[in-house]
Amino acid sequence: MSECIFCDIIHGKIPCAKVYETKNTLAFLDIAPVNKGHTLVIPKKHYPTLFDLPSELGKELLEVMQKVGEALRKTVQAEGINLGMNNFKPAGQLVFHAHFHIIPRYENDGLSLWPQKKYNNNDEMLALAQKLANNI
Numbered sequence: 001m002s003e004c005i006f007c008d009i010i011h012g013k014i015p016c017a018k019v020y021e022t023k024n025t026l027a028f029l030d031i032a033p034v035n036k037g038h039t040l041v042i043p044k045k046h047y048p049t050l051f052d053l054p055s056e057l058g059k060e061l062l063e064v065m066q067k068v069g070e071a072l073r074k075t076v077q078a079e080g081i082n083l084g085m086n087n088f089k090p091a092g093q094l095v096f097h098a099h100f101h102i103i104p105r106y107e108n109d110g111l112s113l114w115p116q117k118k119y120n121n122n123d124e125m126l127a128l129a130q131k132l133a134n135n136i
Contacts, residue, residue, distance in 0.1 A: 004046060004095070004096070004097050005095055005097075006042050006046075006095055006097035006099065007046050007097060009026070009028065010026060010042075010044050016028035016029070017029040019039060019068060019071075020064060020067065020068050020071075022060060022064060023044075024043060024044055024045070024057060024060055025041060025042065025043055025044060025060060025061060025064045026041075026042050026044055027039055027040065027041045027042075027064060027068045027102075028040055030101065033103075034101075034103045034111055035076075035078075035103060035104045035105065035106065035109060035111075036076060036104070037072050037075065037076040037078070037104045038101065038102070038103050038104065039068055039072055039101075039102045040099045040100065040101060040102075041061065041064050041065050041068060041099065041100045041102065042097060042098065042099040042100075043057055043061065043098060046097055047097070047098045048096045048097065048098065049087040049088065049093070049096070049098055050085055050087050050098060051087070052098065053098055061100065065083060065100055065102060068102055069081050069083065069102045072102055072104055073104065076104045078104030078105055078106060079105060079106050079107055080104075080105035080106075081102060081103065081104060081105060082101070082102075082103040082105055082111075082113070083100060083101070083102055083103075084100070084101045084103065085098070085099070085100050085101065086101075
């Protein structure tokens with residue numbers, strides 16, 4: 001495994017603004033927040049992406065994200081919360097240690113998530129849905 005800033009945080013080599021911790025997870029403030037309070041939730045064991053996470057860890061991660069997200073919403077009086085995860089470089093993943101972003105949101109905070117696109121027609125959409133289903 002190459003150098004990983006999140007592993008260094010977990011092992012105490014780099015400080016963080018910790019907000020919550022369980023046996024298998026750590027939640028801390030992002031040092032470059034979208035909005036103040038932007039929190040990262042990570043597994044303590046190194047897994048590069050969502051696709052590497054063991055499914056049995058999913059329940060604990062979800063519980064931590066719910067607990068931290070609700071506390072964050074109340075603490076910073078957020079009007080909404082975005083939960084996100086970037087997987088692989090083209091999707092914006094900068095640290096290759098699986099992590100979830102909990103971002104507090106406010107009306108007119110200036111964050112625009114993504115432009116919506118369209119299918120050429122319903123048949124194209126249904127064909128893609130069937131192709132995807134066949135690959136599951």
